[in-house]
Amino acid sequence: MPTDEKAKSKLPSAVSTEESVLRLEDGRQIVIWHSRPQSEEPVRGTVLLAPGFCARMYSLAAMAAYLCANGFAVYRYDPLDHRGPSSGELADFTMTTGRYSMDQVLDWLARERGVESLGVIATSLSARIAYRVASERDNVAYLVTAVGVTHLRATLERVFGVDHMASPPEQLPETVVFEERHHIRTLGFATDAHELGWNPAETTRAELDRASVPIVAFIARDDDWVLESEVEEALDLANHPERRMCKLEGSGHNLAKNPRIAQAMLRELTGAVMALETGGEWLRAGLPPSFPAIEREPTFEMLTAQVIAERRRSVR
Amino acid sequence: MSRATSIPQPAGADQPPNEAEAQSPSVRIIDARTAIDELIFAEDPWYALPLERQRELSDALIRQALREHLERCPSYRDYYARSGAAEPGAVALADIPLVSTRVFKFADLRSVEAHEVERWYRSSGTSGQPSRVPRDRASLERMVGSVHGSVGLLADWDEDEVAVINLGPGREHVEDVWFQYVMSLIEALYRSESRVPRDEAALDEIIGLAQSLLDDYEHLIVVGPPFHVLDLCEHMQRRGVELQAGEGATILTAGGWKRFGGRAIPKQEFRAVVARQFGLRGEGQVRDVFNQVELNTVLFECEAHEKHVPPWVHVAARDPETLQPVPEGEEGMLSYLDASCSAYPCFIVTEDVGVVRRGRCACGREGTRVDVLRRLESRAAKGCALKMGQIHANG
Numbered sequence: 001m002p003t004d005e006k007a008k009s010k011l012p013s014a015v016s017t018e019e020s021v022l023r024l025e026d027g028r029q030i031v032i033w034h035s036r037p038q039s040e041e042p043v044r045g046t047v048l049l050a051p052g053f054c055a056r057m058y059s060l061a062a063m064a065a066y067l068c069a070n071g072f073a074v075y076r077y078d079p080l081d082h083r084g085p086s087s088g089e090l091a092d093f094t095m096t097t098g099r100y101s102m103d104q105v106l107d108w109l110a111r112e113r114g115v116e117s118l119g120v121i122a123t124s125l126s127a128r129i130a131y132r133v134a135s136e137r138d139n140v141a142y143l144v145t146a147v148g149v150t151h152l153r154a155t156l157e158r159v160f161g162v163d164h165m166a167s168p169p170e171q172l173p174e175t176v177v178f179e180e181r182h183h184i185r186t187l188g189f190a191t192d193a194h195e196l197g198w199n200p201a202e203t204t205r206a207e208l209d210r211a212s213v214p215i216v217a218f219i220a221r222d223d224d225w226v227l228e229s230e231v232e233e234a235l236d237l238a239n240h241p242e243r244r245m246c247k248l249e250g251s252g253h254n255l256a257k258n259p260r261i262a263q264a265m266l267r268e269l270t271g272a273v274m275a276l277e278t279g280g281e282w283l284r285a286g287l288p289p290s291f292p293a294i295e296r297e298p299t300f301e302m303l304t305a306q307v308i309a310e311r312r313r314s315v316r
Numbered sequence: 317m318s319r320a321t322s323i324p325q326p327a328g329a330d331q332p333p334n335e336a337e338a339q340s341p342s343v344r345i346i347d348a349r350t351a352i353d354e355l356i357f358a359e360d361p362w363y364a365l366p367l368e369r370q371r372e373l374s375d376a377l378i379r380q381a382l383r384e385h386l387e388r389c390p391s392y393r394d395y396y397a398r399s400g401a402a403e404p405g406a407v408a409l410a411d412i413p414l415v416s417t418r419v420f421k422f423a424d425l426r427s428v429e430a431h432e433v434e435r436w437y438r439s440s441g442t443s444g445q446p447s448r449v450p451r452d453r454a455s456l457e458r459m460v461g462s463v464h465g466s467v468g469l470l471a472d473w474d475e476d477e478v479a480v481i482n483l484g485p486g487r488e489h490v491e492d493v494w495f496q497y498v499m500s501l502i503e504a505l506y507r508s509e510s511r512v513p514r515d516e517a518a519l520d521e522i523i524g525l526a527q528s529l530l531d532d533y534e535h536l537i538v539v540g541p542p543f544h545v546l547d548l549c550e551h552m553q554r555r556g557v558e559l560q561a562g563e564g565a566t567i568l569t570a571g572g573w574k575r576f577g578g579r580a581i582p583k584q585e586f587r588a589v590v591a592r593q594f595g596l597r598g599e600g601q602v603r604d605v606f607n608q609v610e611l612n613t614v615l616f617e618c619e620a621h622e623k624h625v626p627p628w629v630h631v632a633a634r635d636p637e638t639l640q641p642v643p644e645g646e647e648g649m650l651s652y653l654d655a656s657c658s659a660y661p662c663f664i665v666t667e668d669v670g671v672v673r674r675g676r677c678a679c680g681r682e683g684t685r686v687d688v689l690r691r692l693e694s695r696a697a698k699g700c701a702l703k704m705g706q707i708h709a710n711g
Contacts, residue, residue, distance in 0.1 A: 241342070245344070247346065258357040260454070265346065268344070286341070289341060
């Protein structure tokens, strides 16, 4: 008889992951994954991972595995109007939808899981959302961003080769194509970005001036979409000892492309979260000169098992 | 955690940052670049590089790998010293001492600490004692990178568009057989279903699955050893099934005929049978890939059915008696210098006979290609390989 390989046994992976569905009043739903360390030791802290635009939750499998291996409970979610299992289509995504999704998940974590304070790790476009959220909510204890967008309009111009935000609404193309495959409706996105101040670098800077949480920002030095200078400008490092930039040599915007660089980044990021989780006022006076070395590292076997298990969960 | 590795050193800051950045407590530079990884995981595919650039990269990367293995692998270092080869900086690539693949049947050759070995992988052992080969994380990631970086020789697919049927066991059941392990890793790249076509019911199910995935996905890849693909085609023929895949499928063979060599049919005939049963637009959609447990890089066929060799691998066909490279286009024992492997010195001479060609391929790409023709049959040549193994073992 044929063998259903999926049904027979479970892959050994670095973490165990459960899925929850957050049902919203308007009938839509946000899918949330909760990954926990497999050890019996007490959890060191809780972090929320926000995927970059168009990325799915399983693209953060390795990050979740590193954090879990070092004692953290990790939540991930797929925003509304995004590419994963939550309600809506990617074509309709706006920054405010992204903000609403993150807020809903943070509220759910407080309400349903008793998580009053946590770290947020946000990638690429979701980092721009996280900067605003961290400036307005007091349950975000610290923020870590990776190739985080700070100047939305400039980044979009680099991505699409055209400054669509300069166009009057009637002259916008109906859709633009992201990464040669994904059609995004422009009018809703552009209107939202204009009206709610997502576009300019100045609003990011102003929001970060109000934010008091420690921030560690990873940037890639060969990133064509997010410039090092823009992130430096937004973070205002000279006046914020509680912030740090970690600059990854040799990487473009896709930090997972080169596994040597991804491994170095994940080690540093996990060490950063370990340091930030200790919390306290002392962090506001300045981050430690270096972050602690991680205690455990998932093996290749664990990481591939994790990726395959999460891919299966997504396809299911 | 069941088996996470301990971390001896924090990562990063391998290279000194510029002065201003070095003095700033707010900035940390993380430099984990290596030349080999920058090539394997480059945005632009290696097969788009001009031939001369490929040669330069090959030379530099293999010399770097040689220096590292001489430093880290005492048994290879001894072997190298006794071989009479020139100093590593001066030795010609063709003169780098080679390890017979037979060595891996009885010696534990490695260039990394025991705790860095993810797993020892073995050959399927169709001809006696299996080889055992260690791999560390970097080697495994680069092997996957060699697949990911060469898939473009087949087509430019988005992961959402593709489904794969792997005619072999899934990830949970592969244990340490290298061929099955590599095949099962496809699931880390694409949505995959693994089925072993062990009987008629299984073959019926696979046909149904293929039809269903053809309906649901833009592209279907069926991957497996040629005897399983042929089993499937013959079963389809018996059942009167001809799929209508058109341009929507690629059939990928790997692993050779192994103990089913008696069923082997000429490559062109094989491609014609497969193309007919799957209803493919053309035989160009039937491709083969090559790998063996002792080689870390997977070699893909282009549309002209030539296996392209990436620049981190140097391949040569050699005279079985002298081990000197034979002129280009002539048959010889195949040897590989594979810089992608950090776990052991992947400088190997195999028992395969093949032909190496360099220059522009019929597909239009420049580079090195290898055609693996058959297993070595001459007793004298096998004796040569065995002797090399003994020299190494005695060392």
